[in-house]
Amino acid sequence: MHHKESEKQKPFEIGGVTIEPGTRRTVQIPVSMFPNHTAFNLNVYVIHGRKPGKRLFVSSTIHGDELNGIEVIHRVEASPLLNHLRGTLILIPIVNMAAALIQSRYLPDRRDLNRSFPGSENGSSAAQLAHTFLKEVVERCTHGIDLHTGSDNRINLPQIRCDFESKEAIKLAFAFGAPVILKSTLRGGSLREASEKLKIPTIIFEGGEALRFNDFAIRAAEEGVLRVMTELDMIDAGEHIKGKELSILSPASRWERAPKTGVFQTNCTLGKKVCKGDVIGKITDPIGLHSTDVIASFHGIVVGMTLLPLVYQGDALFNVAWVRDPEKAEATIEEIEEETELNPALGDPTTF
Ligand SMILES: [Zn+2]
Incomplete structure (x- = not known):
């Protein structure tokens, strides 16, 4: 054929x-x-x-x-x-x-x-x-x-x-x-x-x-x-x-940057939606007396993020890809993730 x-x-x-x-x-x-x-x-x-x-x-x-x-x-x-x-x-x-x-x-x-x-x-x-x-x-x-x-x-x-x-x-x-x-x-x-x-x-x-x-x-x-x-x-x-x-x-992505120097914490993970104004992380001093929220500046999906806990003001924290409908995008990404994880045709070809 x-x-x-x-x-x-x-x-x-x-x-x-x-x-x-x-x-x-x-x-x-x-x-x-x-x-x-x-x-x-x-x-x-x-x-x-x-x-x-x-x-x-x-x-x-x-x-x-x-x-x-x-x-x-x-x-x-x-x-x-x-x-x-x-x-x-x-x-x-x-x-x-x-x-x-x-x-x-x-x-x-x-x-x-x-x-x-x-x-x-x-x-x-x-x-x-x-x-x-x-x-x-x-x-x-x-x-x-x-x-x-x-x-x-x-x-x-x-x-x-x-x-x-x-x-x-x-x-x-x-x-x-x-x-x-x-x-x-x-x-x-x-x-x-x-x-x-x-x-x-x-x-x-x-x-x-x-x-x-x-x-x-x-x-x-x-x-x-x-x-x-x-x-x-x-x-x-x-x-x-x-x-x-x-x-x-997505036609464009942009880094959300650290508003302060300090210790960076987040619950946000790859593939999650962020909406403008959402708190997507926080930066504290080492003892935790002062805390500054990291606030999303536009709608999108997290496609990249830093793994470093210690950050300087201006450091790149989250790479957010602009999408028309973040909610739908997040659901689609979850679906792909699940399918990929469960696909029996994929995986390590060698058996240990
Ligand atoms: Zn490379």
């Missing part, structure tokens, strides 16, 4: 390696060297389907401390739905190994890989890595998903960031089915900017926090990747992996 019998899948070339239809393998693409002269490679795992189709990359850990995507990719790879793959899936669980090794968002020279695209062959190590990733992986694909988490002791509700101008990207975003789709303009030097320039629609997933595995974020992304693959006709819709266009669309 999807393709004529006559359409035959060709071998897939990447990093100087030829991958035959119906096979999987790891390819090590050289980037540079670590100071002890061990190889600094970009390790990619390629699943090349028996039948032709779209070519999707799923990348994680472009920021070296954002680890949820590694587990997402591990689970996607183990999905039995991939046994009848059409097209090619390229998985890159750790793009930025140099940063991951030092548990840092940035490379050892403090450069941000996600501000270093398109990069260059003879630039900094960030520029070389960006260049290799773009040339060897992104340019061979038709679509992309880049997996991130919150940064700097912040936690994010699972969400897709995408450019509302790109019809194909918004289609992927809805197929993914994360609780929230947030409009996000292109950042200079980001992978998304570089791939959009190449007309390769790419969406960004953000969920959970740095240096942790967060189960809900991982399950939401695993489900999302499989849904996007269904949308792209790379896999059949599984019994439990259905595209449901439930996501809440």
